[in-house]
Amino acid sequence: MIKERIRQMLLEAARAAYEAGELSSADFPPISVEEPKAGAHGDLATNFAMTSASVQKMPPKAIAQAVTDHISDPGGLIEKTEIAGPGFINFFIHPLAWHPILDAIHEKGGAFGANDLGQGQKVQVEFVSANPTGPLHIGHGRGAVVGDTIAALLLFCGYRVDREYYINDAGRQIHTLGKSVYLRCCELSGQSVDFPEDAYQGDYIYEIAKSVLADQEQDILALDAEAAISRCARRAAGEILEGIRADLQGLGVTFDHWYSEQQLYDTGKVQAAIESLFQQGLIYEKDGAKWFTSASFGDEKDRVVVRNNGQTTYFASDIAYHREKYERGYQRIIDVWGADHHGYVPRLTAAISAMGKSPDQFRVILTQLVNLLRQGRPVSMSTRAGKFETLRDVVSEVGRDAARFIFLTRHHESQLDFDLEVAKAQTNDNPVYYVQYVHARIASIRRKAAEEKGIRETTPDAESMARLNEPEEIQLIKQMGRYPETVSAAADLMEPHRIAYYLMDLAALFHAYYNKHKVLTDDPGLSAPRLYLVIAVQKVICNGLHMLGVSAPESM
RNA sequence: GCCCCCGUAGCUCAGUGGAUAGAGCAAUGGAUUCCUAAUCCAUGUGCCGCAGGUUCGAUCCCUGCCGGGGGCACCA
Structure with missing residues (x-):
């Protein structure tokens, strides 16, 4: 608020100086008022004289002098001004002039600091969106907290914000999940099974298999394999998703919407999206597959949306999903992804450009990976063996507050060392x-x-x-x-x-x-x-x- | 090979073109008859990875290189 008043005073002073003939031009660049790093340079300073030098065709110090000579300060805000260095104008503010800030805080309370940057625009923040094929790990926790906090910030800045979780409940990974559970069911019932390496190895698969077997309504082993796998898949995804929901709640993260990928297929939206791009002439066939011309929208190559076996790719449903987001009326869309998906950004951006949306309506936030440590030594995160420290374990060990704060003590694009012992330390x-x-x-x-x-x-x-x-x-x-x-x-x-x-x-x-x-x-x-x-x-x-x-x- | 992130004090990291680059930790010494010592005070350290460029001015922007991490499917 004081900064703004100084800016106004400077502008008026510059005009006055021009009218008095002490400046040669009334064309003023935007005035920037900043806090100098060194206290000796005053409370606030402007580089106005330097940025005006070329327009005024005058030395910065002469401009600074002309401007300061015409500053009018009826409120007694300024204790003194000085011209320093290459042409900075430094302001020393009267100490008591800061006091109104206190009144503002007392008046506004919890709304102090809020603004209307967003002007009521609808914005969606989609984050976590981990596949329901296993428990969340620490990296998901970072994405969850960063996404949740970005949403909170936007809400505070006058946006209408929805938090959304996209459930990848269609496609091959879910099938693999179903197969993994089914095979464990067989194993638990005494059959000898060949458990493939690409199946999910974790112990939690056994837990789900047990609960499937315990279900008295239907004997899973009596079904034919594909039906059983599909049933196991649904069941497992449901249970895992419930676990994910609980884990996120434990971190204080809740969502307004949980959006199902399968639903996009069931309602024909994936086909509709492909059809629409086809009508626009942005999809062609080659080698039996259907390709989206993403290269003409800045991606490095065109991308397949329908494979030559007729199956759609993940990219296809993602196009449909983002089209759906805009149809739901969001003016801005923010996706929070792990940095390992960064290669995916250009193609989705391409798809969004093809929808006629401008780049500033879509933003991907990438969070870099988290190294989980204990006393400075890496905690083994072997996914292959299915043994890793879950997000739930971490939160229950260090607490929600410490976990959230630590995720926010790094820029999200910097890798983060998360040391469990440090997180517990009260230092x-x-x-x-x-x-x-x-x-x-x-x-x-x-x-x-x-x-x-x-x-x-x-x-x-x-x-x-x-x-x-x-x-x-x-x-x-x-x-x-x-x-x-x-x-x-x-x-x-x-x-x-x-x-x-x-x-x-x-x-x-x-x-x-x-x-x-x-x-x-x-x-x-x-x-x-x-x-x-x-x-x-x-x-x-x-x-x-x-x-x-x-x-x-x-x-x- | 291509793409993304990072490179700043011994360590972990802030610093979205400004003047003398900061904080925590670690080290040493001090502060508690007094509102919570999970606190505070004092002591010092930097070719801001390297080299060019843009600019009145670059840790910050551009280009190239070096080092660390990650990603590059008709997988998700």
């Missing part, structure tokens, strides 16, 4: 507690104020607010003032880790303040504004943690 290696502790500490102060000190939570008058002038207090307020722009940047760039880092920074400032200054003093005129300050901190911490799906405890 600053594990910053979730560091941030939560702020919330708990302030809750404790508030209890103490009410119960022992008899200090009421009020909106202090101007006179007592003026006592909120310690450097640590101003720092805290300034940091809280950064929350709205952090939220909009995180949403815009779909980088939820920015919120996590923001919270760690805010927490550090609070802990330092807490150690240096007492909130509850014998001086009511001082305690009241300080209480007002720390309650604001607590609200912002709570907002941010809530955004990340992490709890904000009253005590620890």
